[in-house]
Structures are given as structure tokens and as C-alpha cells.
Amino acid sequence: GSSQLPAPQHPKIRLYNAEQVLSWEPVALSNSTRPVVYQVQFKYTDSKWFTADIMSIGVNCTQITATECDFTAASPSAGFPMDFNVTLRLRAELGALHSAWVTMPWFQHYRNVTVGPPENIEVTPGEGSLIIRFSSPFDIADTSTAFFCYYVHYWEKGGIQQVKGPFRSNSISLDNLKPSRVYCLQVQAQLLWNKSNIFRVGHLSNISCYETMADASTELQQAAAHHHHHHHH
Numbered sequence: 001g002s003s004q005l006p007a008p009q010h011p012k013i014r015l016y017n018a019e020q021v022l023s024w025e026p027v028a029l030s031n032s033t034r035p036v037v038y039q040v041q042f043k044y045t046d047s048k049w050f051t052a053d054i055m056s057i058g059v060n061c062t063q064i065t066a067t068e069c070d071f072t073a074a075s076p077s078a079g080f081p082m083d084f085n086v087t088l089r090l091r092a093e094l095g096a097l098h099s100a101w102v103t104m105p106w107f108q109h110y111r112n113v114t115v116g117p118p119e120n121i122e123v124t125p126g127e128g129s130l131i132i133r134f135s136s137p138f139d140i141a142d143t144s145t146a147f148f149c150y151y152v153h154y155w156e157k158g159g160i161q162q163v164k165g166p167f168r169s170n171s172i173s174l175d176n177l178k179p180s181r182v183y184c185l186q187v188q189a190q191l192l193w194n195k196s197n198i199f200r201v202g203h204l205s206n207i208s209c210y211e212t213m214a215d216a217s218t219e220l221q222q223a224a225a226h227h228h229h230h231h232h233h
């Protein structure tokens with residue numbers, strides 16, 4: 001029988017950056033003292049179902065009492081290859097009893113992932129410029145089929161927002177800014193998967209603001225004006 005136990009409720013798949021986590025709500029049985037356990041299985045396009053265990057995928061998600069299966073923790077693969085078409089299913093088990101399988105919608109990591117903001121953002125103010133360096137939201141194994149490009153949203157404090165990009169580089173220079181002014185910026189990644197012409201727009205980084213350096217000629221003028229001012233007194 002397939003309905004000896006209630007099935008796990010509200011299962012969801014979290015694909016955030018490199019994370020691949022299936023989680024669900026516990027099955028509570030009032031008439032049982034033993035804990036309900038869960039089994040997760042996976043399949044690829046046209047494959048059979050495999051039990052998610054150490055041998056198959058590198059993480060033990062059979063007979064578990066936890067209500068999540070974190071494929072990111074798998075060793076050595078750290079999850080499913082990001083271009084694979086994966087379907088997951090799970091059921092509750094108690095001794096010889098089990099629930100019906102709950103089958104999730106299929107996913108391809110590159111197609112379904114939520115991309116976070118670029119990380120470790122460092123900004124170096126120059127004379128009327130800002131140089132921005134950062135790291136990618138997560139590592140991509142095969143950069144010939146999937147890669148990040150980046151956009152910078154920036155504005156002079158109180159001014160109108162502008163967007164520069166796309167850039168392939170992790171180092172972007174904003175030039176032709178006014179010297180000695182405060183500019184605010186946010187960086188954003190976009191994941192491109194050219195196999196399917198798919199792109200995922202990432203979250204914006206937090207707003208941060210920087211003052212550009214005074215340029216040398218402005219400093220000279222100011223020094224001269226200052227000097228002039230002093231002579232009059």
C-alpha cells in the first residue's frame with residue numbers, strides 16, 4: 001500500500017548560489033513512539049531512480065530523521081552537476097510502513113538557481129574614479145558553457161542612477177566621475193548558460209558609498225586660493 005503513512009508536506013528545493021537543499025515538514029504521528037524517518041531518491045533524464053546515499057551521490061539521505069537533505073554537503077561532488085536535469089522525490093517511513101512518494105519538479109541548477117550578490121567587494125577611490133573588485137557569487141566548474149557577467153549601478157549621492165556593464169572581469173573601473181564627490185554603488189552578477197541561452201539575474205549587493213579623491217589640479221587651485229586669501233589679511 002502507498003498510503004500507510006501521511007506523506008511529507010511542503011517539500012521545497014533551495015538552489016541558492018552553489019547550495020542544493022531539499023527540505024520538508026516533519027510527519028507527526030500521535031500513535032507512534034518511534035520516530036518517522038525519510039528517504040530521498042533522485043533521477044536524471046531517462047534514468048531509473050537512485051537512493052540518495054553515500055555510494056550514489058555522497059550524502060546519506062536514507063533512514064534520516066532530519067527534515068532536509070543537503071546535497072551541497074556531498075563529498076566529493078558537492079552536489080549534482082549544475083547542468084544535469086535532476087528530479088527528486090521523498091517519502092516517510094516507519095518500520096515496514098511508508099508513505100506515497102512526493103515527487104518534486106525537475107531542475108537544472110544553472111536554469112533554476114537564485115544568484116546572490118558578488119562577494120568580497122572592495123572599492124579603491126581614485127582621482128575622479130572608483131575601482132571596484134569583487135569575487136563571483138559561487139564557483140563554476142566549466143566556464144566554457146556557463147559564466148558570470150557583472151553590472152555596476154551607481155549614482156552621485158542625491159543624483160540619478162546609472163548602470164555600467166556587462167563586464168566579464170571581476171575588476172571594474174568607474175571613470176569620469178567628479179573629484180571629491182560621494183558616489184554610492186551596488187554590484188550585480190548575471191549567470192549566463194549558453195547551452196540553453198538561459199540567464200539568471202542576481203541579487204544586488206548592499207549599497208555602499210565612497211568619496212572620490214580630489215584631482216591634482218583642483219588641489220593646486222585650492223592651495224593657490226588659500227594662499228591668496230592669506231595675503232589679504
Ligand SMILES: *[C@@H]1O[C@H](CO)[C@@H](O)[C@H](O)[C@H]1NC(C)=O
Nearest residue numbers: 004005029030031032094097
Ligand atoms: C496510527 O494510526 C493510523 C490511523 O489513525 C493508522 O493508519 C496507522 O497505521 C497507525 N500507525 C501506527 C504506527 O500504528
Ligand SMILES: *[C@@H]1O[C@H](CO)[C@@H](O)[C@H](O)[C@H]1NC(C)=O
Nearest residue numbers: 044045046085086087106107
Ligand atoms: C528534464 O527531465 C524531465 C523528466 O525527468 C523532463 O520532463 C524535462 O522536459 C527535462 N527538461 C529539459 C530541459 O530537458
Ligand SMILES: *[C@@H]1O[C@H](CO)[C@@H](O)[C@H](O)[C@H]1NC(C)=O
Nearest residue numbers: 053054060061062063064065
Ligand atoms: C544514514 O543516516 C541514518 C541517520 O543518521 C542512519 O540511521 C543510517 O544508518 C545511515 N545510513 C547509512 C547507509 O549510512
Ligand SMILES: *[C@@H]1O[C@H](CO)[C@@H](O)[C@H](O)[C@H]1NC(C)=O
Nearest residue numbers: 013104105106107108111112
Ligand atoms: C526549474 O525551472 C523550470 C522552468 O524553467 C520549471 O519548469 C521547474 O519547475 C523549475 N524547477 C524547480 C525545482 O523549481
Ligand SMILES: *[C@@H]1O[C@H](CO)[C@@H](O)[C@H](O)[C@H]1NC(C)=O
Nearest residue numbers: 143144145146147194195196
Ligand atoms: C558557449 O560558449 C563557448 C565559449 O564561451 C563557445 O565555445 C560555445 O560554442 C558556446 N556554445 C553555444 C551553444 O553557444
Ligand SMILES: *[C@@H]1O[C@H](CO)[C@@H](O)[C@H](O)[C@H]1NC(C)=O
Nearest residue numbers: 117118119120121205206207
Ligand atoms: C547587507 O545588509 C543586510 C541588512 O542590513 C545585512 O544583514 C547583510 O549582512 C549585508 N550583507 C553584506 C554582504 O554586508
